[in-house]
Amino acid sequence: MNVTPTTADDTCSPVATHAIGQEAASSVAATLKALSDPLRLRMLSAIASDPRGESCVCDLAELAEVSQPTVSHHLKVLKDVDVLTSERRGTWVWYRIAPGRRRAVTALLDSFAPATVAPWSVSADDEGRRPDFDARVTRLAHELAAEVPELDSDVVLTTVRESYTALARSARVTSALVPLTERFARQRLADLTRDRDAAVPQVLFVCVANAGRSQLAAALVNTLAGGKVVARSAGSAPADVIHPHVRSILAEIEGDLAAERFPKPLTDDAVRAADVVITMGCGDVCPIIPGVRYDDWAVGDPALASREGVEAIRDDIAARVRALVDDLLP
Structure with a gap:
């Protein structure tokens, strides 16, 4: 019987590992298990995309033909892993994303989910080319x-x-x-x-993926202000494409100009050139530049929202944009 001798290349030499710890892994696994239900994900998306920043249990019950106790059960599961918080007001209970989980929920809805279901994803043949x-x-x-x-x-x-x-x-x-x-x-x-003293006011809108909220806000400013205010947009972790529902609404706002829009990363020079920087759900990602005005708009997230949901987000942003333009223009 021939036996292949063991060489140095065949041996396994353990190296230091930086894997997630057991306790942290158990916590993450429990959260992912709670999220591994289609209705719960839809509820999470509905709450995240609600322009009010929260959703009533009566609204969430309309997502599927299930009983009220079933809806309450699913929401309780999400509360038990600290993804949601709730508040009772009169007859109804209102739900919102837990402050400490907003970034994680945004990453899930803005990046992971579209990457798994997006019809615009290219085939494996294009990977790496x-x-x-x-x-x-x-x-x-x-x-x-x-x-x-x-x-x-x-x-x-x-x-x-x-x-x-x-x-x-x-x-x-x-x-x-x-x-x-x-x-x-x-x-x-x-x-x-850019010559800040001679140029018209410039606004920079920043969200995570630059695929929804910030694109809508920039388009609305540029359309409403008619060149008297310039709007830019960027993302702290830009997506590869703009959300389909958002793109169709951008076409309604800007016409053919909407075809030129694409997600862009945030840069220091964009912040330095802006007179106003408005963040939209991306946290403290912008460098603080003296002389630049900063604000944060708590608006709904279009990630995986329905067409009607995106339209509601657009209307919320449009009202804020009108007030902003009135403030910037004499």
């Missing part, structure tokens, strides 16, 4: 440097390459990377060269 765009990106940088002679060409080249790298992290289809890089880099270069 990232052609070498270095020559094209460098050529783009030279072209843009000629348009902004007030900036050093090395600054332009760095900005363009950083823009490409940032967009490539979330890109699913690489064929559009260079055109998107050009649009993103142009915006960043405009921010770098």
Whole structure:
């Protein structure tokens, strides 16, 4: 009988592990188990996307043809793992996302869920196909440097390459990377060269994925202000595409201009160029720049919301935008 000798490569050498601890793993597993029900996820999405920041149990009961006790049971499961909090007002009980779990819920609804069900996801054949765009990106940088002679060409080249790298992290289809890089880099270069004293007021809206709330707010400002206020948007962890329901509403607001919108990462130069920075559910991600006004809008999250839910969020944002524009314009 032939026996293959053991070589050094065949042996297993244990190394230090940084795996999650047993206690933390048990806690996370309990939460994920509580979330592993379609109706509970729909309830969570309805509460997160409600423009009021909370939902009444009577609203949640309409999500499925189940009895009121069944609805209450599912909500209790989510409360038991501290995902939801509740408050009784008169006859009804109102539910909202627990403050300490908002970031986790946002990540679940804004990133994980769309990635598993999104019809726009590309096939596995496209995974990892990232052609070498270095020559094209460098050529783009030279072209843009000629348009902004007030900036050093090395600054332009760095900005363009950083823009490409940032967009490539979330890109699913690489064929559009260079055109998107050009649009993103142009915006960043405009921010770098902006004369705050001579320019019209500029507002930056920031959410997590830059795929819903912040895009709607920027579109509404640009449409309502008619060029007298400029609005930008960005995400602390941008998605690869804008939510489908949001995109259709953007088309209603902006027409053909909506086709040019895409999720963009938050950059320091965007914050520095803004007169007003408005965060929308992304926490304290913006650097604090002297002279910049900061505000936070607690509006519903369009992630996995119905078309009607997104329309309600749009209306809430529109009311806030009107007040903001009135405040910024004399």
